[in-house]
Amino acid sequence: MIEVSHLSKHYGSVAAVNDLSFVARPGVVTGFLGPNGAGKSTTIRAIVGLERPTSGSATVDGRRYADLRAPLQEVGTMLDGRGAHPGRTAVGHLMGLARTHGIGRSRVDQVIALTGLESVARRRVGTFSLGMGQRLGIAAALLGDPATLILDEPVNGLDPDGVLWVRGLLRALAAEGRTVFLSSHLMSELAETATRIIVIGQGRLLADDDLENLLATSERAGLVRVRADDQSTLATAARELGARVTTDEAGTLEISGTDAAAVGALAARLGVNLLELSTASGTLEDAYLSLTAQAAQYASNRDDAGRGATR
Numbered sequence: 001m002i003e004v005s006h007l008s009k010h011y012g013s014v015a016a017v018n019d020l021s022f023v024a025r026p027g028v029v030t031g032f033l034g035p036n037g038a039g040k041s042t043t044i045r046a047i048v049g050l051e052r053p054t055s056g057s058a059t060v061d062g063r064r065y066a067d068l069r070a071p072l073q074e075v076g077t078m079l080d081g082r083g084a085h086p087g088r089t090a091v092g093h094l095m096g097l098a099r100t101h102g103i104g105r106s107r108v109d110q111v112i113a114l115t116g117l118e119s120v121a122r123r124r125v126g127t128f129s130l131g132m133g134q135r136l137g138i139a140a141a142l143l144g145d146p147a148t149l150i151l152d153e154p155v156n157g158l159d160p161d162g163v164l165w166v167r168g169l170l171r172a173l174a175a176e177g178r179t180v181f182l183s184s185h186l187m188s189e190l191a192e193t194a195t196r197i198i199v200i201g202q203g204r205l206l207a208d209d210d211l212e213n214l215l216a217t218s219e220r221a222g223l224v225r226v227r228a229d230d231q232s233t234l235a236t237a238a239r240e241l242g243a244r245v246t247t248d249e250a251g252t253l254e255i256s257g258t259d260a261a262a263v264g265a266l267a268a269r270l271g272v273n274l275l276e277l278s279t280a281s282g283t284l285e286d287a288y289l290s291l292t293a294q295a296a297q298y299a300s301n302r303d304d305a306g307r308g309a310t311r
């Protein structure tokens, strides 16, 4: 379990992380999301002991990273897929890490097999594609069979097969009871892999919720999309019943304030033939954009209020 409690990190006058608290639980894939500069890397670096917090704390299973007896066996991290020396082979890199932690050759072979690197295990890391480098980073993170995994952008550079493989692997690792914490700027990817989402902006917590709940807050959730042979008659009637009707770029009607069954029944009463009738599900992207827009609005109101007070 990862616990971040009232964590703040200031660089001079910049508050990279500002009184941030959240918990990433075992058995769950937790996604960590935020715009560029939101403070994700700083938070992750504080969790793995690479940054000293200005105040607050970040612990793994109740202990600071620096106090872990065998970090590799407790927390697997992939902060940079290209962490290995280019002149080393994949197996050489993993053996080097394994030796410092008393991990045997058989575990090295296991993680090489698990990450699909058998055919390139003896190639120099400098010749690896971005995707192979990511697989090697994941292999290194798994080496100590840790209960907690922290992965920064794990699907970066992977081909579609690789992306599917990472999704399956991370879900399986969480299903074994591990804490899986990953950051990604690919929202659709996070929505496919994580079931809990933490969103930060300007160093502060914006949301910490189950994916399902976040998706339900998306403005598009429940929007009825319809194409028909006489859209203007249908649109007028729907508006008269109090629904809000807009048209997307492709000419499809998007109706809110009602549901698909009611729109279907209305069309039948009017004698309008439906060509398509569906209900849009929310996307993480929508939910995220509305959260970050609210945060920007709040910040600008706060700034305005501050300016007003000094006038």
Ligand SMILES: Nc1ncnc2c1ncn2[C@@H]1O[C@H](COP(=O)(O)OP(=O)(O)OP(=O)(O)O)[C@@H](O)[C@H]1O
Pocket (backbone or CB within 6 Å): 011, 014, 015, 016, 017, 034, 035, 036, 037, 038, 039, 040, 041, 042, 043
């Ligand atoms: N060593 C540092 N010195 C000064 N400022 C820093 C330092 N590291 C980060 N910052 C600043 O802190 C803020 C948060 O940066 P951070 O890298 O944690 O964000 P991020 O969410 O990881 O962004 P990205 O998605 O772009 O990697 C930014 O304004 C950044 O410029």
